[in-house]
Amino acid sequence: MKLLEKILLAQDFSKSSQNLVHSAIELAKIFESKIVPIHVLPDDIINKKVKALLNETAMTKLEETAQRIENEGVDLDNPLLAFGSPHEAIVRAAVDINANVILTGSGESKKGDTFQLGTTTERIIQKSEKPVFVIKEGILLNVRHILCPVDFSESSKRALKNAITMARRFKSELTILAVCELQGSIWFTSEKDKEQENELRYTLHQEEFDSFLNGFDLTNLNWTKETPKGNPAKEILSAISKKMIDLLIMGTAGRTGLNRMIMGSVTEKVVREVPCSFLTLKSEDVISLQLETHIKDIEKLHSTGLQLMEDGFHEEAIGQFKACLSINDMHVPAYKGLAKVYEKLDRPEKARMYRRNAKEIMDKIWYQKIEEEVRKLRGS
Template identity: 25%
Template sequence: MKKILVPVDFSKHSEYALEAASKIAKQHKAKIVLLHMIGISDSVLANSEIAEEAEAKYFLKLAKDKINEFTKKKYLEGIPVDSIIQNYKDFEEVNQVALEQNCDMIVMGSHGTSGLKELFVGSNTEKVVRSSELPVIVIKAGSSGFDVKRMVMACDLEKEAIPVYRKAEAFAQLNNASLEMVYVHSAGANFMGRDDVVERMENFKKELGKEIDIHFYDDNSVERGILRYCFERNADLLVIPTHGRKGLDHFVVGSLAENVSNHAKIPVMTIKI
């Protein structure tokens, strides 16, 4: 790991993410790239070129000053830090910036959402999780305790999740952390009998080419079951695959990875299948 992208809006949540990223960076001797989106409105951009240039310079200087103040953290000492400032368009563009900067991971904070706001608006974190081709770690609370010793990966045991497991396993090894798998058994359209689940577990291990422990957990909801299992196991980091659904498919079907990352209290790492 060489570069970690951290989107920041100077809130306490993005500071939590920055501190968590600093710990990862120190472990891997990596560089941190800060991304701040200014968010100049269309009304400003519609002004004359002279007014637009003056306004842009003002916001740019303001952002630079904030970044300089924001990065005066003791935990950043010894870590190379670059910063990128661009006008806000859509948080799905974070993926493009990460790829252009040859980053290996995105770490960002999240306020979380609930109710009608979540249904109709969603969150910026969800947009990044949905669109990112890189692993994304979502931080919800103060990262002073971001010390990954026990990781849990939750998935449906389909073969397509095997590359995700390998990436999670590599991250666990780099952090000297344990990694365990869980399958949440829940009634619904995709309900399977226990024997069928056991068969799928064996097929997953066979395809993986190694023996691993896969835990079976019953709950009325897959999302709730994942969160409860992590709580009971005192997990430090949850890993969950994502398909990165977009458009109408995303609106109708939803994404388990986005929902879990939005509601979990512990850090969540999403990895695109």
């Protein structure tokens, strides 16, 4: 079972790249992913000797990265050496190899910089339809708390769906944030009218938030929701600081449709100043479930079902457990697994049925053992 099959690791071999490679390895271990390292060289070097030396140096460094990945027991694909504009070459390569995500660094910034995001990384986010995972300089990938801001748009639905799965895999806390923008117009006849308008706006916002969340499976997840009032970008950055967020996951197309180079205005403001690592999603999921349909091993089917259940893919888990029963209709762990899944889906009748089936089979096996022991004692 694959959730995140292929990671395109974009390196520039700067000092911060060492942390980037470590993060790629950790991510690949958690999601059983394959890593494809890539480095981009300029294509306008005229001096042949200089060009050859750069090529040789880059390939050596890519091979060092590949060796480091292999030494960690992580699956690896052939490193790529591309030429041209870095962001264009990386975005193009992600499509060519059908990567699930582009993993890149935030770029090296000086202390006190207002804008902490490198130009190349910002352009990758703007241009790429693939999800982009940005690792903050000097910060190891240790995800204990994820923040997912939503504005009830399709892009934020995608972001939250992926955030839920990642929170389960990282075993981290998840905060879902929906900022309510208040009306500040001077055209109200009185301050009281403006306050009443904002109270109503906030009430409707909370109702819409609850309705939005009803479409997601949040069972057995350590999560909270926040509904602050104010400027979305400021409130998101404030929440990151207050809650010590390790990973921000958000969609890149805003609710209002105000896009700049296909990146929402709120997202643009946040990712430029965010102090933690972040993942942006546009039109593709970073999590894409791929099941092996040819599995005949009952134990592997069962373990896949358990992992699917833990990740929140309940219907797919049911399919795996039922596949176990098609091989052996007395496989008790599969019946127990089905009972647990239906409990999570709040379908108690189905859960009781499969739990009863498991008990009947266990009782039958027990009585058969007793009968065999009795026969042995009688010498028959």
